[in-house]
Amino acid sequence: MPFHRYARDAAAPTSGWSRRWPDGTLDRSPIWASVDLRDGNQALADPMDTRRKQRMFDLLVATGFKDIEIGYPAASAHDFDFVRKLVVKEGIPDDVTVSVFTPARADLIERTFEAIRGAERAVVHLCHATACLWREVVFGMSAREVVGMAVKGAQHLVRLAEREPGTDIRFEYSPETFNLTEPELALEIANRVAEVVDATAERPLTLNLPTTVETHSPHVFADQVEWMHRNLDRREAVVLSVHPHNDRGTAVASAELALLAGADRVEGTLFGNGERTGNVCLVTLALNMFSSGVDPQLDLSDIHTVREIVEDCNRLPVHPRHPYAGDLVYTAFSGTHQDAIAKGLAALADRAEREGKDVGELPWQVPYLPIDPKDVGRDYQAIIRVNGQSGKGGINYVLKAGWGVDLPVELRRDFAAVVQAAADALGRELEPPEIWQLLRETYGLDDSPALPAGTDEHEVLGHLGAEHGVAFTRVHFTGTPAATGAPATCLVALEAGGRTLWGLGQADTTTDAAHRSARSALRRAGLHEGAR
Numbered sequence: 001m002p003f004h005r006y007a008r009d010a011a012a013p014t015s016g017w018s019r020r021w022p023d024g025t026l027d028r029s030p031i032w033a034s035v036d037l038r039d040g041n042q043a044l045a046d047p048m049d050t051r052r053k054q055r056m057f058d059l060l061v062a063t064g065f066k067d068i069e070i071g072y073p074a075a076s077a078h079d080f081d082f083v084r085k086l087v088v089k090e091g092i093p094d095d096v097t098v099s100v101f102t103p104a105r106a107d108l109i110e111r112t113f114e115a116i117r118g119a120e121r122a123v124v125h126l127c128h129a130t131a132c133l134w135r136e137v138v139f140g141m142s143a144r145e146v147v148g149m150a151v152k153g154a155q156h157l158v159r160l161a162e163r164e165p166g167t168d169i170r171f172e173y174s175p176e177t178f179n180l181t182e183p184e185l186a187l188e189i190a191n192r193v194a195e196v197v198d199a200t201a202e203r204p205l206t207l208n209l210p211t212t213v214e215t216h217s218p219h220v221f222a223d224q225v226e227w228m229h230r231n232l233d234r235r236e237a238v239v240l241s242v243h244p245h246n247d248r249g250t251a252v253a254s255a256e257l258a259l260l261a262g263a264d265r266v267e268g269t270l271f272g273n274g275e276r277t278g279n280v281c282l283v284t285l286a287l288n289m290f291s292s293g294v295d296p297q298l299d300l301s302d303i304h305t306v307r308e309i310v311e312d313c314n315r316l317p318v319h320p321r322h323p324y325a326g327d328l329v330y331t332a333f334s335g336t337h338q339d340a341i342a343k344g345l346a347a348l349a350d351r352a353e354r355e356g357k358d359v360g361e362l363p364w365q366v367p368y369l370p371i372d373p374k375d376v377g378r379d380y381q382a383i384i385r386v387n388g389q390s391g392k393g394g395i396n397y398v399l400k401a402g403w404g405v406d407l408p409v410e411l412r413r414d415f416a417a418v419v420q421a422a423a424d425a426l427g428r429e430l431e432p433p434e435i436w437q438l439l440r441e442t443y444g445l446d447d448s449p450a451l452p453a454g455t456d457e458h459e460v461l462g463h464l465g466a467e468h469g470v471a472f473t474r475v476h477f478t479g480t481p482a483a484t485g486a487p488a489t490c491l492v493a494l495e496a497g498g499r500t501l502w503g504l505g506q507a508d509t510t511t512d513a514a515h516r517s518a519r520s521a522l523r524r525a526g527l528h529e530g531a532r
């Protein structure tokens with residue numbers, strides 16, 4: 001492949017400084033800013049209509065976003081009308097600040113201000129590209145002219161804001177393609193814009209640094225962000241924001257390293273919708289914080305509903321392997337993972353019982369599961385699914401979860417081989433009822449009539465053993481499979497002809513269950529009437 005076509009110098013500060021971000025820690029959540037209704041929306045084949053926009057906005061508010069970009073009003077009538085709807089109908093909660101996006105073009109800036117007329121407060125977000133390729137190819141401008149574009153655009157914002165005294169208007173500025181822009185130029189432009197809008201600590205400028213097209217590994221972006229953070233003229237008057245895209249698949253890492261490097265705010269979307277490969281996924285970022293013991297400041301405790309709404313609004317599915325939210329992310333098919341998960345859950349349950357607590361109160365420590373699925377509203381139902389890759393631990397987990405049946409340790413390997421053979425033969429996953437059915441078929445369910453009252457299982461097994469000249473070497477009572485309506489389940493093993501044969505029985509009493517399981521075992525050994 002012609003890799004030599006892609007040689008690319010990093011537009012990163014190279015000399016005269018040393019990075020500090022590797023020593024940082026992520027110990028608090030950033031300001032979360034959703035751009036679902038702008039950057040997400042502009043990337044959809046069918047941009048959102050009013051119903052979907054309103055649904056997305058309501059979800060963002062309910063989830064706890066305080067900073068929401070509600071559109072690009074000059075782009076389309078839909079965008080303009082939705083902004084007007086929220087503004088005119090006073091549909092913006094008091095603790096939420098909305099922003100509107102505009103390119104640095106006079107007519108579009110003016111239209112943007114029309115859209116927010118009458119709002120209590122709003123942020124106007126000015127943006128244009130600054131990198132060399134865009135300067136030359138898109139604008140046909142020199143670096144100086146692009147600085148002029150930023151300054152002129154910012155001046156225009158300030159002038160128009162002065163004409164709206166009833167609205168508290170603040171500004172955001174994005175040097176689009178920041179990651180490909182010479183750092184000194186990006187710094188100069190940012191300083192000039194901060195100066196034009198007279199940013200102060202009380203009325204800060206949001207300076208948003210995008211990886212518009214992600215081109216380098218995250219550590220390069222972290223260097224760029226830290227260098228800006230340390231060199232801005234009015235750092236105290238700037239909310240330093242980042243806006244990572246995901247072209248290299250590393251938007252989450254870029255955002256996390258940028259936070260180490262001094263960023264205060266992250267712009268992104270739910271589940272990462274956005275141009276090309278998307279924006280950084282804020283759900284992943286927030287739950288990464290959560291899973292490290294940091295308050296994510298967003299309520300994602302019902303991830304399924306969040307996902308369902310986002311899928312409806314974007315008309316795009318969330319991938320089954322999407323971190324924290326995908327259908328398969330709390331599921332193990334492979335035997336060793338299943339074994340470890342089952343042991344981890346059992347250890348937690350034991351500890352909870354010993355300490356008289358609910359599992360939800362204990363620190364989460366289960367191998368292969370980074371968080372408790374219940375913390376995001378998922379259950380343990382699909383944690384373990386069985387196919388030809390599965391093992392005895394997982395199969396036992398399914399029987400226990402679905403039927404209360406905990407196989408004796410000696411039997412698990414035996415039954416796992418049966419399940420594996422069935423899964424391999426079918427070439428697919430086995431559903432839990434199929435596994436239960438296999439257990440019944442393999443070890444036989446006997447329906448011998450109930451024994452007279454007063455008989456106990458030792459008596460029964462002793463008598464049957466003597467009658468057939470075998471020894472029952474193991475009796476195992478297990479939990480009650482509620483779904484079957486049988487209060488007692490028993491598995492017994494007998495030794496015959498150098499083999500161990502197990503039988504399964506269910507009945508209303510333990511004695512009858514033992515009796516039936518013994519008869520099943522005998523039948524399997526060919527020692528009982530009706531033997532197969």
Ligand SMILES: CC(=O)SCCNC(=O)CCNC(=O)[C@H](O)C(C)(C)COP(=O)(O)OP(=O)(O)OC[C@H]1O[C@@H](n2cnc3c(N)ncnc32)[C@H](O)[C@@H]1OP(=O)(O)O
Nearest residue numbers: 039042072074075102103104105127128129138139176212
């Ligand atoms: C990084 C981002 O996500 S930016 C947001 C992008 N969002 C969208 O594109 C969705 C909304 N749609 C648009 O923006 C449209 O393209 C509109 C509303 C600007 C309509 O633009 P049109 O007048 O039809 O122009 P068109 O899209 O063909 O070309 C864009 C023009 O704007 C210029 N331009 C591009 N970006 C900017 C900018 N940020 N600021 C100022 N001018 C810009 C281009 O150089 C080009 O100018 P030219 O006509 O002199 O060559």
Ligand SMILES: CC(C)C(=O)C(=O)O
Nearest residue numbers: 127174176210212243
């Ligand atoms: C508006 C800017 C921040 C943007 O969307 C980008 O550069 O990707």
